[in-house]
Amino acid sequence: MADTRLRRFEWAPVRGVWRRELALFRRYWTSTSFAATVEPTIYLLAFGFGFGSLLGHIAGYRYVDFVGTGIVATAALFTSAFPGMFNTYIRRIYQHSYDAVLATPVDVHELVAGEASWIAVKGGLFSCVPLLVALVFGLPPAAGMFAVPVFTVLTAIGFALFGVWMSTVVPSINSFDYVITGVLTPIFLVAGTFFPVDGLPGWARTAAHFNPLYHCVELVRHAAFGFRPLTDLGHVGALALFATLMWVLAVRGMRRRLID
Amino acid sequence: MADLPAITLRDVVKRYRDKDGSHITAVDGLTLDVPAGVCFGLLGPNGAGKSTTMRMLTAQSRADEGAITVLGHPIPAESKEARAVMGVVPQTDNLDEELTVRQNLEVFAHLYRVPRAGRRGAVDRALEIAQLTDRPGTRVVNLSGGMRRRLLVARGLVHSPRLVLLDEPTVGLDPQVRADLWGLIAALRDEGTTVLMSTHYIEEAERLADGCALMSGGRIVAQGTPGDLIAHHAGGSVEEHHGPPDRLAEIEALVRRAGLPTRRTGPTVSVLRAEHIPPSLADALGNGDRVVRRAANLEDVFVVLTGENVG
Ligand SMILES: Nc1ncnc2c1ncn2[C@@H]1O[C@H](COP(=O)(O)OP(=O)(O)O)[C@@H](O)[C@H]1O
Ligand SMILES: [Mg+2]
Numbered sequence: 001m002a003d004t005r006l007r008r009f010e011w012a013p014v015r016g017v018w019r020r021e022l023a024l025f026r027r028y029w030t031s032t033s034f035a036a037t038v039e040p041t042i043y044l045l046a047f048g049f050g051f052g053s054l055l056g057h058i059a060g061y062r063y064v065d066f067v068g069t070g071i072v073a074t075a076a077l078f079t080s081a082f083p084g085m086f087n088t089y090i091r092r093i094y095q096h097s098y099d100a101v102l103a104t105p106v107d108v109h110e111l112v113a114g115e116a117s118w119i120a121v122k123g124g125l126f127s128c129v130p131l132l133v134a135l136v137f138g139l140p141p142a143a144g145m146f147a148v149p150v151f152t153v154l155t156a157i158g159f160a161l162f163g164v165w166m167s168t169v170v171p172s173i174n175s176f177d178y179v180i181t182g183v184l185t186p187i188f189l190v191a192g193t194f195f196p197v198d199g200l201p202g203w204a205r206t207a208a209h210f211n212p213l214y215h216c217v218e219l220v221r222h223a224a225f226g227f228r229p230l231t232d233l234g235h236v237g238a239l240a241l242f243a244t245l246m247w248v249l250a251v252r253g254m255r256r257r258l259i260d
Numbered sequence: 261m262a263d264l265p266a267i268t269l270r271d272v273v274k275r276y277r278d279k280d281g282s283h284i285t286a287v288d289g290l291t292l293d294v295p296a297g298v299c300f301g302l303l304g305p306n307g308a309g310k311s312t313t314m315r316m317l318t319a320q321s322r323a324d325e326g327a328i329t330v331l332g333h334p335i336p337a338e339s340k341e342a343r344a345v346m347g348v349v350p351q352t353d354n355l356d357e358e359l360t361v362r363q364n365l366e367v368f369a370h371l372y373r374v375p376r377a378g379r380r381g382a383v384d385r386a387l388e389i390a391q392l393t394d395r396p397g398t399r400v401v402n403l404s405g406g407m408r409r410r411l412l413v414a415r416g417l418v419h420s421p422r423l424v425l426l427d428e429p430t431v432g433l434d435p436q437v438r439a440d441l442w443g444l445i446a447a448l449r450d451e452g453t454t455v456l457m458s459t460h461y462i463e464e465a466e467r468l469a470d471g472c473a474l475m476s477g478g479r480i481v482a483q484g485t486p487g488d489l490i491a492h493h494a495g496g497s498v499e500e501h502h503g504p505p506d507r508l509a510e511i512e513a514l515v516r517r518a519g520l521p522t523r524r525t526g527p528t529v530s531v532l533r534a535e536h537i538p539p540s541l542a543d544a545l546g547n548g549d550r551v552v553r554r555a556a557n558l559e560d561v562f563v564v565l566t567g568e569n570v571g
Contacts, residue, residue, distance in 0.1 A: 016371035020356065023363045096354035103318050103348035103416075104371040105340045260276070260321050 009113075013106035017114025020101075025122070036126035040075040041133050044068055047194060048137070059196040061225070068134030069224050070193030072127050072152060073216040079123030080156035081184055084163020085176050088115060092167065098258055108255045112164060116250065119160040124153030131220075144223040151223065154239045155216040161246035168253030192217045212242040264332060266423050266454040267294035267317065272326030274312050274478075286312040288478035290326070294471075296422075299445065299455040301469030301486075303462070303558060305568055309478040310458035311351055314427045317456075318343055331423055344373065347416035351427040351458075353408055355400045361411055362387070362396035365418050372419035382418050389444065390414035406437035413444065424448060426457040430464060442468060462559045474558070476566040486558055493564050494521075494556035495533030502528050502550045514544050523563040532560055 025032065048064035055063040091097040101111055128149050135141060166179050190197065190204055191213035197205055208214045215235040222232055274287040287309040294300045302310045315321035317330050319339030328335040330342040356364050365383045374382045387393045390410040392403075400408060409429070416424060426445065430438040445468055449455050459465055465472050466486045473483040482489055501511050508529045515522050518541045521532040531537065534553060537545070545551070563569060 012373050013371065016367070016373075019370040020359075020367045023359050023367060024356070027358055095357070096350075096352055097356065099320065099350060099352075100354040100368075101371060102320055103343065103350065104368065105344040105373065106371060107340060258320070260315075 008107075009110065013104075013110035014114040014117065016104070016106060017101065017111060018118055020097075021114075021118040032122075033126070036075070036079050036123070037129040040071050040127070040130040043074070044071050044130050044133055044137075047071075048134075051194075059198065061221075062138075064137060065134065065139050065224070066196075066221075067194060068130060068137070068139050069221045070191075070217050071130045071134075072148065072220045073155065073191065073213055074188055074193050075127030075130055076124060076152040076155045076216060077159050077184065077188055077213050079126050080119050080160040081163045083119045083123070084116065084160040085166050085170075085179065086163075086173075087119070088164045089167040089170070089173055089176075092254075092257065093173075098254075102258060108258055109251045112161070112247075112251050112254050116157060116160040116164055116247075119163075120153050120156035123160065124149060124156040127152045127156070131224075139224065142224055142226075144227055148220055148223050151216055151219040151236075151239070154236070154243065155212065158212055158239060158243035158246050161243060161250040164250040165246060165253050168250070168257045187211055187213050190214070192221075209238075212239055215239050215242075264296065265293040266296040266331055267292070267456060268327075268329045269293075269313070269316075270327045272313075272316065272323045272328060274309075274316060274321060275324050285478050287316070287323075290478070290480060292473055292480060292483070294454065294456055296454050297449075297452050298470040299449040299457060299468050301465035301472035302456065302458040302475055303460065303465045303469075303472050303562070304458075304475030305460055308475040310475060311427055312478075313475075314348075314425050314456070314458060317425060318346075318348055344419075345421055346423040346425065347419065347421035349413050349416040349424065349426045349429060351431070353412055355408060355412060355415070357401045358399065360397050360399050361390070361392050361403070364400060364411060365415060368415050369418050374419050382420070386414040386418040389417055391440070406433055406440075409433060409437065410440070410444075413441065417448075421453065423454045423456070426455060428458055428460070430459070430461065438464075462557055462562075466558055472558075474562055474565065476562075476568065481565045482561065489561050490556050490558060494560035495535060496556060497534045498554055498556050498560055499531040499534035499537065499545075500528050500552045500554065501531065501545065502552075511545060514541060521564050523560065525569075530560065532556060532564060 044067060048067045052063035052067070057063065058066050098111060102108065131145065131148055166176070170176060170179065190200065190208050191211050192208065197208040197214060200208070215238040219232055219235045222228055269290050269292045272287055272290040273285065276284045276286055278284055290313065302313065304310055312321055316323050316328060317335065319336035322336060331345055333339070333342040335342060356367065359367070362383060365386045369379045369382050387396055390413070392407060392411060400411070403411065413429065429445070430441050433441070442464070445455060445457065457468065469486060471485055472489070473480045474489070475481070482493065484492070501508065508524070511529050512522050512524070515531050518538060520536060523530045523532065559569065
């Protein structure tokens with residue numbers, strides 16, 4: 001009988017969860033895509049050209065190029081953490097969708113894998129749009145840029161799972177305000193997106209190394225301006241570590257909330 | 261194989277921690293066999309532990325004590341295997357409102373791993389079960405309550421499961437939709453699907469269930485076919501006496517002295533096992549136009565055994 005047992009982790013349930021996401025996405029893709037691509041583009045134009053005209057160069061880059069690459073990482077953060085938090089919370093608490101899914105041959109970790117990977121692939125790909133816009137505004141093309149989606153998806157996996165974890169921690173949907181202000185905003189500011197981390201006081205520079213987004217920013221920038229293999233391997237490792245830690249916390253949190 | 265029970269529960273206990281830290285025992289030492297191929301009813305008032313029992317069968321709730329098997333699979337160790345061959349219709353509607361009728365069914369055909377070749381046929385069949393063949397493209401938000409419930413049931417049947425769990429399938433429905441669903445449940449059973457249905461409607465259990473368990477406070481207080489339960493605990497018929505409170509108290513005292521069970525509902529005293537009323541008592545009770553005789557039902561059984569009403 002042992003061989004008839006279903007395996008611990010299977011792709012079929014993950015694909016099932018994706019089917020559901022795809023059906024929902026078909027309905028909302030226009031508004032989702034609009035928000036995900038137009039917003040970072042506005043940031044890019046406002047900061048890149050607004051500040052850029054004042055700053056000229058920063059850390060050896062044209063400011064518009066500096067910001068253009070930084071915004072890619074910012075987009076990876078927001079397009080994954082927000083759906084991770086809000087969609088997951090709404091579906092669990094208000095729509096009871098996960099109760100329905102878990103009554104089928106899908107286990108909690110497969111549900112989390114399906115939700116997070118969908119968000120990450122979608123968010124990771126959308127966050128490359130600002131890079132295309134930056135190219136139009138004169139960012140020199142580079143072969144390394146083809147690796148950018150890999151970095152953004154990897155980053156987005158971590159932040160999507162972070163969002164899923166947070167959705168199991170907050171007592172109510174309004175509590176996400178604390179997460180946004182207390183966690184996401186500092187992450188987004190102290191990552192070298194709008195200004196270089198090097199200019200910060202020593203303690204903040206050290207803190208930045210514990211910021212997953214900082215590692216994403218560095219990778220995207222290096223993809224555009226030249227890799228530094230060893231350092232970049234370290235950045236990839238840091239993002240992978242972050243994603244792994246978030247995976248453990250997200251699955252544990254969801255199991256605690258969904259299985260009583 | 262066919263003789264193995266579809267579901268077994270042995271001394272199953274489930275406790276919840278309340279907000280103030282105290283424990284609620286939602287299911288309290290439940291032992292039950294549901295034979296394969298029957299429609300089995302779990303009958304009990306709100307809070308009896310019916311939904312908790314159902315959730316333990318899918319491992320969405322984990323028992324603190326006891327052993328459970330579903331279609332031969334120990335739960336929770338092999339719950340995924342069990343979930344693959346059973347269908348669940350939950351008490352709370354959790355359809356995807358933004359998706360269409362067909363999309364809801366397609367998503368679950370995927371989740372239940374219906375093979376690609378059979379998927380379209382399975383979805384079409386489920387549409388027929390839901391009687392929604394004429395509106396596959398309608399979004400669920402735009403369906404009536406009855407249509408939603410039929411879709412919820414059909415969604416749990418999309419993979420032709422061997423066992424179906426129906427948690428209060430007809431609660432809050434109008435009589436027409438309820439009758440539709442009763443027809444559907446009876447048809448499922450006739451095709452050989454095992455049905456475990458929870459309900460607090462007496463009539464539902466009496467009409468549909470081959471066997472039923474009366475639940476109260478997390479325990480089974482009696483179990484058997486509806487007919488046997490009624491015959492054994494409530495007898496053949498019931499005499500309902502209407503009258504002012506002091507007259508009712510008097511009747512209760514007389515009947516109790518004769519050793520027959522009674523139940524009080526508002527301005528009525530019901531005398532159970534009325535066929536055993538001795539002639540002397542009958543004279544004392546009188547036989548005016550304020551007395552109605554009716555057949556005993558499961559509600560009477562429930563009241564006799566627990567002192568509470570089901571509905
Ligand atoms: N998640 C939970 N947390 C705390 N108490 C619960 C939970 N689920 C059910 N209960 C309690 O367990 C008891 C049985 O509930 P339930 O199984 O839903 O009964 P029924 O379905 O028969 O109405 C009730 O007292 C209910 O309040
Ligand atoms: Mg219930």
